Amino acid sequence: MREFRIAVLPGDGIGPEVMNEALKVLRILKDKDYTFQFHADMFLWNSEYYLQHGRMMPENGLDILKNYDAILFGAIGDPRVPDDISVWELIMPIRKRFCQYVNLRPVKKLKGIPEQFIHQERPINFVIVRENAEGEYGVMSRKRTR
Structure with missing residues (x-):
């Protein structure tokens, strides 16, 4: 374990x-x-x-x-x-x-945990990807690559 x-x-x-x-x-x-x-x-x-x-x-x-x-x-x-x-x-x-560099937020149905969605026959399985080097964070990226 x-x-x-x-x-x-x-x-x-x-x-x-x-x-x-x-x-x-x-x-x-x-x-x-x-x-x-x-x-x-x-x-x-x-x-x-x-x-x-x-x-x-x-x-x-x-x-x-x-x-x-x-x-x-x-x-x-x-x-x-x-x-x-x-x-x-x-x-x-x-x-x-x-x-x-990247903020990953996976979303999926876990076995044994009931879901509260209308279309339960369609499994939930997606990932939200947010780059941590854009916008306000872009300065950090530019500093790092120099």
Whole structure:
């Protein structure tokens, strides 16, 4: 059985609530699947952390995260902290360090979980692809390729 270490960064606003629900879903899947285990560590690196410490994460934050198999990242942003700080001091360093060029969001029906759709005879199986090098993130891509 494979065991995964997950770093959980709940973030701000609704982020902690969403991450709590995401962890509940992971626990349910683990209990139904039996092929994996996971251990989740919570890191409260968010806007409140910034207001207390003057930075979005500790200096060695990326070194801490590299020891995990996955990072579960919630919503980030708080009116008290300019967006460019949360983006460039937390989101971008994580994406750059761990080469997160593409954001993949697979959607498919899992065995044993009922679906609530009209056309149940047609299976759900698609992937949402978002490039992390466009728009606001384009600067990161250009910096990396120089």
